[in-house]
Amino acid sequence: xxxxxxxxxxxxxxxxxxxxxxxxxxxxxxxxxxxxxxxxxxxxxxxxxxxxxxxxxxxxxxxxxxxxxxxxxxxxxxxxxxxxxxxxxxxxxxxxxxxxxxxxxxxxxxxxxxxxxxxxxxxxxxxxxxxxxxxxxxxxxxxxxxxxxxxxxxxxxxxxxxxxxxxxxxxxxxxxxxxxxxxxxxxxxxxxxxxxxxxxxxxxxxxxxxxxxxxxxxxxxxxxxxxxxxxxxxxxxxxxxxxxxxxxxxxxxxxxxxxxxxxxxxxxxxxxxxxxxxxxxxxxxxxxxxxxxxxxxxxxxxxxxxxxxxxxxxxxxxxxxxxxxxxxxxxxxxxxxxxxxxxxxxxxxxxxxxxxxxxxxxxxxxxxxxxxxxxxxxxxxxxxxxxxxxxxxxxxxxxxxxxxxxxxxxxxxxxxxxxxxxxxxxxxxxxxxxxxxxxxxxxxxxxxxxxxxx
Numbered sequence: 350x351x352x353x354x355x356x357x358x359x360x361x362x363x364x365x366x367x368x369x370x371x372x373x374x375x376x377x378x379x380x381x382x383x384x385x386x387x388x389x390x391x392x393x394x395x396x397x398x399x400x401x402x403x404x405x406x407x408x409x410x411x412x413x414x415x416x417x418x419x420x421x422x423x424x425x426x427x428x429x430x431x432x433x434x435x436x437x438x439x440x441x442x443x444x445x446x447x448x449x450x451x452x453x454x455x456x457x458x459x460x461x462x463x464x465x466x467x468x469x470x471x472x473x474x475x476x477x478x479x480x481x482x483x484x485x486x487x488x489x490x491x492x493x494x495x496x497x498x499x500x501x502x503x504x505x506x507x508x509x510x511x512x513x514x515x516x517x518x519x520x521x522x523x524x525x526x527x528x529x530x531x532x533x534x535x536x537x538x539x540x541x542x543x544x545x546x547x548x549x550x551x552x553x554x555x556x557x558x559x560x561x562x563x564x565x566x567x568x569x570x571x572x573x574x575x576x577x578x579x580x581x582x583x584x585x586x587x588x589x590x591x592x593x594x595x596x597x598x599x600x601x602x603x604x605x606x607x608x609x610x611x612x613x614x615x616x617x618x619x620x621x622x623x624x625x626x627x628x629x630x631x632x633x634x635x636x637x638x639x640x641x642x643x644x645x646x647x648x649x650x651x652x653x654x655x656x657x658x659x660x661x662x663x664x665x666x667x668x669x670x671x672x673x674x675x676x677x678x679x680x681x682x683x684x685x686x687x688x689x690x691x692x693x694x695x696x697x698x699x700x701x702x703x704x705x706x707x708x709x710x711x712x713x714x715x716x717x718x719x720x721x722x723x724x725x726x727x728x729x730x731x732x733x734x735x736x737x738x739x740x741x742x743x744x745x746x747x748x749x750x751x752x753x754x755x756x757x758x759x760x761x762x763x764x765x766x767x768x769x770x771x772x773x774x775x776x777x778x779x780x781x782x783x784x785x786x787x788x789x790x791x792x793x794x795x796x797x798x799x800x801x802x803x
Contacts, residue, residue: 410479410490410527412670416559419671420552422489422504423475429502429515432546434470436461443546446505446514465517469495472573472614474566476672479527485509486538490518490526496573507541511549514541560643560654563666567676568612571601583667583675583683590682590716603715607660607750610638646687655687660750660774661713679714681707684794692794698758701765701788704796706753708786709771712743713750725789728799746782746802750774763789 413419432440442450442460449455455463477492489504501523503516541547554562570578578601579587579594591597601608609615616635622628638659646653654666665677665685680688692703704723711719717740724733733739748771756768767786773779788798 407530407532408481409530410481410488412673413478413480413489414670416671417551417553418480419475419478420554420562421549422478422491422506424550424552425504425506425513426475426491426493426502426515427473428546428550430467430470430473433461433464433467440546443544444513444515446503446516446541449514449516465500467495467500468498472496472569473500474569478671481531483538486540490523492520492523494574497577505539505541506549507539508549510541510543512541512543512547513549514547556645557640557643560645560656560666561640563654563668563672563674564611564640564656564658564664565613566672567664567666568608569614572605572608572612572615575601581674581676583677586677586683590678600715607662610635611658613639661710661752663710679707679710679716681710681719689794697760697765697790698767700790701758701767701786701796702755704788704790704798705755705767705769705786708798709751709753712747713774717743723796723798725797725799732799747771748773748775748778765790 413422429441429444432444438460439457441464442455442457445455445460445464453463473493473495475491475493479490481488485508487506487508489506491502491504493500493502499520501518501520503518503522503526505514505516507513567578567581570581575598576594579591579597582591582597587597591600617628617631619625619628622631640656641659642657644655646655652668654664654668656664656666658664663677663679665680666674667676668674677683677685688703692700695703708720708723711717711723717736720743721729721733721736721739724739729739733742750773751771752774754770754772756770758768759766765788767788769784769786770781771784772781783803785801785803786798787800788796790796
């Protein structure tokens with residue numbers, strides 16, 4: 350018996366020793382691996398200190414994802430174009446890269462003659478930026494626009510000396526460079542000498558300023574270049590809402606007055622008015638127009654800005670990259686997930702209220718096709734047999750921009766009755782209209798309705 354116990358004890362000790370040996374071997378292997386990784390990182394850091402110019406070797410430009418840097422680059426090009434617009438040879442010369450000056454034999458006195466000619470300089474917008482990031486010296490390949498004209502630049506930035514330099518470029522060079530891998534044996538980074546003109550002004554924008562950049566970009570495109578603006582609109586939405594770029598252009602023209610009042614770059618200057626009083630009146634009317642509310646939704650790498658303008662119109666920006674987005678212009682044409690969830694989880698009163706908002710929003714946007722489609726067939730037959738007759742009635746009895754105030758809610762059989770008041774969103778008219786909405790809820794988000802104005 351004692352012998353049997355001794356054998357069992359020896360076997361247990363042997364198992365413990367085997368397990369301990371395995372653990373030690375695994376730990377040693379992992380520790381050795383970690384040490385090797387640390388050694389590689391340390392060697393990489395030493396190489397980096399000794400050869401900062403080689404940091405970019407083997408890299409390919411990547412699309413810039415940092416908003417602060419994007420708008421800083423935009424500011425550098427704005428500064429350059431401003432000096433071009435002012436015919437300031439000295440300033441332009443001091444902003445051009447040394448290599449560009451040398452390659453083109455540029456002198457200070459002929460700097461303006463040696464660069465491309467630009468139109469609509471005050472309308473410049475940066476559209477796309479690719480970057481090669483070094484230690485202190487980074488290269489940015491930039492695609493921009495001057496209304497309908499595409500323009501290209503290379504912006505070199507030296508963060509150590511807080512200076513930048515510009516190279517005017519073209520589409521061929523841009524497309525070549527953003528697809529090209531850097532190959533260099535240069536051990537030292539390039540540097541840019543600071544002067545009175547090329548100091549970097551870093552831009553760090555708050556959320557409301559960033560959202561407004563997207564809003565202003567879309568509004569300006571809609572007014573100045575509707576073909577491009579149409580391409581910015583979500584494909585499913587634009588096909589269902591407009592169907593063609595021609596219909597979109599009609600929409601823009603119908604809403605031009607409101608869009609122009611919110612577009613900062615298109616606002617009139619005081620020199621365009623006969624008197625200061627006229628300018629002050631115009632300024633007071635337009636200076637507060639723009640975004641009134643916004644919400645930022647962030648899920649993993651997806652970002653969305655939900656915006657409402659002064660007139661209660663929606664702009665839903667789905668962000669792909671910096672100033673790379675698609676936009677949806679209302680909440681009723683297609684079922685958006687966040688609004689669909691609210692609708693499905695709401696009671697009957699919430700659903701009817703949301704549907705009324707869709708109806709009034711479509712009237713505010715002059716989307717009479719959608720508004721007319723909301724009406725029950727029997728109501729159409731008795732009151733508005735054609736869309737044109739309905740449109741005529743709306744224009745005569747509703748405001749240009751209608752604001753809703755919800756009153757009493759009740760139910761009679763299958764009909765939901767909501768008493769609402771509508772007033773002038775712009776405050777031009779002081780009267781209030783009492784409206785009775787009678788609605789039936791159908792499958793999903795479908796509904797039909799009729800209304801009367803008292």
